[in-house]
Amino acid sequence: MLMGFLEVLLKQFRKIFIYGEFNMQKFTVSQINRFIKQIFSFEEIFYGINIEGEISNFKYHKTGHMYFTLKDEKSSIYCVFFKEQADVVSFMPEDGMVVVVHGDVGVYEAYGRYQIYGISMKKVEEEGNLQKKLNMLKNKLSKEGLFNLENKKKLPQFPRKIGVVAANKGAAIEDILKIISKRFPVVKLYVCYAIMQGKSAVKSVIKSLKLCEKKEVDIIILARGGGSKEDLEVFDDEEMVRFISEIKTPIVSAIGHENDWSVVDLVSDFRASTPSSAAASVCPDIVNIFERINTYKDLFRRVLIKKIEDLEFRLMIYKKDLKFFQRERGFLKYFEIVRNFKKQLRYLIYKKYEKCYLVFEKKRILLSSLNPENIFKKGFALILDENEKKISSVKRTKVGKVLNVCFKDGDLLVEVVKKSLR
Amino acid sequence: MEFEGEEIDFETAFKELEKITNRLESDKDGLEESLKLYKKGLNLCRICEERLKNAKLEIEYDGEENLEE
Missing domain, CATH: 1.20.5 (Single alpha-helices involved in coiled-coils or other helix-helix interfaces)
Known part of the structure; x- marks a missing residue:
């Protein structure tokens, strides 16, 4: 019965996809997914296989199930461990860890997605190549000072023009427009779309950032909504990070989830947890x-x-x-009188002083003229007797007496030889 | 009056308003100068309020038209 159903389906697919015919018969999504699941279930190779890869997006659900992505440099596959199998895993898996998962590959019909249904898991390395590379890049850029706080530019208080780099038609741009139009509609917005995921994203984002700079915006928001680590790994790209570090305009990043910081988040001038909060951080509230x-x-x-x-x-x-x-004007009169008295008194004292000075000066001159030294200078001498008494008359001495004649510069001892009166 | 009819943008008006506020608060000026500042400040308040009330977000679109890959 089942084989018959499959054969019919296969036939129809061949008609449509291989021979280019279009049959009016329609299938539901569930039918197609059921069909693909059946094809997987018939392939023995998908049972009990070992797959090595690096863990990413690890989630340990409260129900006890484990969900994560197993990846290598080129590709990734979704992986689930139900509680029964998760309980026997001897270690706690972490992002970046390299493991070998033993399990079956099957299809989860509801999402139309193939995935590994894990049975057991073995740890190979604490840190895989991808994680190592990322850590090395972070260390290198950090040593170069790209994440230094002192290099971060200040956001303007009232921006005139805001540049937004985001994906076209994403939730991020909608949130940003909503918040800015509500908070600060005075501003001009320059929205520059970019590819935010995949190989061409780096070039596209850099191009849009350059356009924003050309438009001389005061601030740039670089926003990307949540996604898996693989979706967001473009924001760990060295070229993009270096370009952002050299940009002259302040840049606010809001990349992915609140708790996962991309390297772009580390280098940007301000990191917001969501596009909405990025919008709120770049402009004041009108209220x-x-x-x-x-x-x-x-x-x-x-x-x-x-x-x-x-x-x-x-x-x-x-x-x-x-x-x-x-x-009290009456008092003023007395003040005036006192002031005049003072003046007069000062005048009288001065006059008195002047008079005293003149008298003193006269006396000084007189005294100076009486100085005996001045008499000596004129040729006079002082005569003393043997008792050192002044002889002012010839009557006070006799012939034969010895007298002392004092000059300005010395003394003479003389004897009186003759005496005559005038 | 200064700024009357001038095309002053919100940012310049608001910064000027903050300056006037600081100066008035510092209480350095006499009555006449303070009155002038007061009038200028009120005029700036009116300009800022008008700009805010009449503001309509101007958006220019550019860049890649592609959607996410």
């Missing part, structure tokens, strides 16, 4: 701006009112002072 404007208005009024009140208060004080002086 907050309105609030700020209102605060400023209040502040202006308050400052001005305070200034006017201060001035009024000062004016009041001045008025009071003025009134006081007017009232």
